[in-house]
Amino acid sequence: MAELPLFRICECNLNSDDLCLTLDEKILFADVYFGDHSKKAVTMAETCDFFPLMCKLYKRNKTNLDFNLDEFLKHPFSVFENELDSLFVGGDEGKYKYCALLLCVLYDNSLMENHFTTHDLVFNEKLETVCEACELNKGTSKLVFRKALDLLNGTFISKEHDIYHTIHDKLFDFIGKYFGTRHIDCLLDCCASSFIKERFSYPTPIENINAEFTITLPVKCTSKYILRVITEWSKGNVSVALSNVNMKNQSFKTDLLQQLKTIDTSVQSDLARKKDNRNIDDSALLQSCFVGDQEITSWILECDNDCNKSRPNGESPLLIASYMNHLPIVRLLINHGAEINQSKKNNVSPLFMASQEGHIDVVDFLLSCNANVNMCRSDGQSPLGVAAINGHFSIAKKLIDKGAEVNKSSNKRMTPLHNACHKGHIETVRMLIENGSDVNICSKTNSSPLYTACYIKHVSIVNALISAGADLNKGDLDGFTPLYIACSIADVELVNALIDNGASANTYIKLGYTPLYVAIGSGNIPIVNKLIEGGADVNIGVKGGASPLYKACHTKQPSIANTLIDKGADVTLLCFAQEHCHTL
Incomplete structure (x- = not known):
């Protein structure tokens, strides 16, 4: 079993929708290999994930006197x-x-x-x-x-x-x-142990096993199979037992546990403490917590009660069970004395992990056991912060009810409100504001929640922040204000909301541009009109340089140029800019 971050790595599955042969491609194969019989082949090809092999088999066997195409298409491996x-x-x-x-x-x-x-x-x-x-x-x-x-x-x-x-x-x-x-x-x-693990099924059928190619064990062979599984476990092939395809089969688990309990207690303890050969950092307990089987985990804990033994990176059984949303295992571990705040080396706790993944029942139980609600990851991100960024509204509410600090910021000074704004989670934003989030706390780059909401074009969040008293003119380290951002992305709704609530239309950014100058560059006439309506000075463009009228003329926008002149733009500034060769 790999470490937790590796669980999210995508495999290259050639049968996936993105990579598999399309029907048109299969038709081309059929035309080449099946010739006059291609229509029959295409009917089967629609659901066949090994059609190139079928083509090869047909080519190799079609000249045999006893070859029957219809039978071949129904049962290709009969060949x-x-x-x-x-x-x-x-x-x-x-x-x-x-x-x-x-x-x-x-x-x-x-x-x-x-x-x-x-x-x-x-x-x-x-x-x-x-x-x-x-x-x-x-x-x-x-x-x-x-x-x-x-x-x-x-x-x-x-x-x-x-x-x-x-x-x-x-x-x-x-x-x-x-x-x-x-x-x-x-x-x-x-x-091989891998064959034992993956290719046999217990007599009682279960879901998610490929019955077509799985070897169903005769009842008389089940005891032998169980003994082989335990033998592999004793050799360090722990996953052969705990990640076995039959682990969801109650008959298999019952037989396995019964056989385990007949073994000498010292051998049972050895099995419970066994590390996996393929990943020496994985114990039987860690694997069972990942799989999520309560009965097997309970037996392991009875044989070896050290439930806080973690990997070198600090991943504990409780953290893994919390990550995998195995609430019964979480309860079992806590009842056996698991340290509720035991964290990885990067200080990720079980509560943090459950909050991140959206496992509300696990979060609820951990909170009932007094998990530290403000224990942060090494980058300063809190459980509330990670719940906010992932839009887990109910979890965020539970964390706040248990005392989570709503303004606790990360090392980059990003608060839960910043996180919720950045991902567009309006309900979480409203809930955070209702519970006292400071709408004007800025990040290390001096970005406010309002700036962030404008950047992602979320008008509802912008309105909620404005209603809560957000500073409309607070700019980042480069002087970019929310209004400047709204103009640069040409979002009329955002501009209207900001101007209607008093945003300054004449604030320069560090580069020396005004919102009006930027709006003219995008050619958005409604925004230009709104800025002028909101008090934008039609003669202020680039600090100490080109005017808005020059910008309109230079970008060949006569409608905007006429509007500026109608609103009092000084045409002499245009001549001055031309004489002094001002550029954008």
């Missing part, structure tokens, strides 16, 4: 099933290939060539098991099976960088299911 059946009864040469494919399954589609040329005790034992399952002499040379894989190259197998794997992942899905139904004992004894 491989027939070939595998033929290999098994095709004498030793066929069985060598059959066994070689079974070996590929045991290694979860990643069989390294050097297994055949080096002394590898584990591989040798697996090979003996395979030979026995396939009724071959256990003393058969390993090189025979390597040759068999090489002969399968291009049909079933592809070899890249000295690793054998099937020519397509879907083909491996099928082959795994094929061998799982015929040699299940061999697979349960010898297959």
